[in-house]
Amino acid sequence: MVTKLANYDAPCVVLGKDRLWWIFLLSSLCTPFILAALTMIIRLMIRIHHNRKFFVDRNAKIDKTTTFTYFYEEFEVEWVTAIRDAADTLVSTRFRAGQIMAITSFVLSMCSLIIYYNTVSFFIKDVEQCQLFTNNVHQQADFAFNVFFLLYYLLRFAAAEEKITFLFNIWSIVDYFTVPPAFVGLALDRDWIGLKFLRVLYLRRIPNILWALGVMNSPAKIKLTQLGLTWIAILLAAGGMFHLVENSGDPFYPDYDGQRVTYWDFCYFAFGTMATLGSADINVKTILGKLTNVFLVFIVLMLIAFAVPEVLDLLGEREKHNGYHRKVHNEKHVVICGYITFDSVAEVFAEFFHPDRDIRDIKLICLDEGRPSMDFEAFLKKYKFQVGYLRGHIMNPTDLHRAKVHEADACLILANKTTNNAETEDTNNIMRVRSTGVCVVDRCPCHVS
DSSP: OHHHHHTOOEETTTTTOOOOHHHHHHHHHHHHHHHHHHHHHHHHHHHHHHHHHSOOOTTSOOOHHHHHHHHHHHHHHHHHHHHHHHHHHHHOTTSHHHHHHHHHHHHHHHHHHHHHHHHHTSOOSOSEEEOOGGGOHHHHHHHHHHHHHHHHHHHHHHHOSSHHHHHTSHHHHHHHTTHHHHHHHHHHTEEEOTTGGGGGGGGGGHHHHHHHTTSOOOHHHHHHHHHHHHHHHHHHHHHHHHHHHHHHOOTTSSSOOOOOOOHHHHHHHHHHHHTTOOOSSOOOOSHHHHHHHHHHHHHHHHHHHHHHHHHHHHHTHHHHTSSOOOOOTTOEEEEEEESOOHHHHHHHHHHHTOTTTOOOSEEEEEEESSOOOHHHHHHHHHTTTTEEEEEOOTTOHHHHHHTTGGGOSEEEEEOOTTOSOHHHHHHHHHHHHHHHHHHHSSSSOEEEO
């Protein structure tokens, strides 16, 4: 009889077993904090180890042993840097391997989501199903996907410079609520619907993937697409949350107070809430469902507060970079032109505003014909008081006047060091220097780098 029940595919409560949803949830909640604690402990141990190993008395002479110690330290740092660079190659969309990994992660996330939708699109008997892992094809496929997500997470963790920040970003949180429960389900021979619907948030990565592939190049289109997909992702995620709490019932009540409603019905209810229309035919009954509804209203209000300025900025983007540089009182500015990219400007920015230089009251003005990329836009938004951007050509006197080159303290012309045609690049830079010289008339020094 025990063998028959072990092979039976039925809700766990029907088989007389207790619900173990709290183990699934606990594995997700504890994972980031355990990883954060381990990261800080390892950092502390490395720091203590280095302090003991490389401490040299000021009065002591540097001998061969000390030289070897510093050589070993450099070797150890290079080894860690090599691992980080290799992982960055596999996860960064700047490289082909990173693009393949990002697309694979997105496709498998959608496949995992399809398995979830196949389960919740119909009336379910319970949110927790007991069945041998070897007999559950859907669970096996979902587990295989989560093994890839785990490996992809480890690569992203290795490539991340700020480990603690990475542990608590949105994509890591999605992994915490989907990957650990898959391994718990394997160990317990049961499948919990849980928070698998969070994979729908990967819809927001579609514009990033298209941008990396060169299909979508306009920052305005990318931002508008992200805003639209964010609304869709929140709608579908809210439907999944309502479906989970309502079909589970309140765990603190001995009697079941939930309701058996399909996922798509709750998506319809969530749409009514987000559109402030309400729904007369579908309502939440559990306390957790009502709290979820209140939480959804707050999310919608915050999203509206965030989206309205973004849309207004996008609608006014044409005028955004076509204006004039307005100098603040006593503020100095440096005009940057030539090979303007996110990486080149970020490198100049890091040199200018290095803490050791203690440079203040100065602003970098980038002058270029093209539109800034998505990463560049985020950079400009983050450092808007230190960096500005104007669309124009260095050889156009009107654009030079807009950038106030005649009042600038310096003009930097960035050269493309990786170009295949060095002669053409040198010729263009010489023309740029002459153009600024005609406008400035020895007012500000011009440098080529």
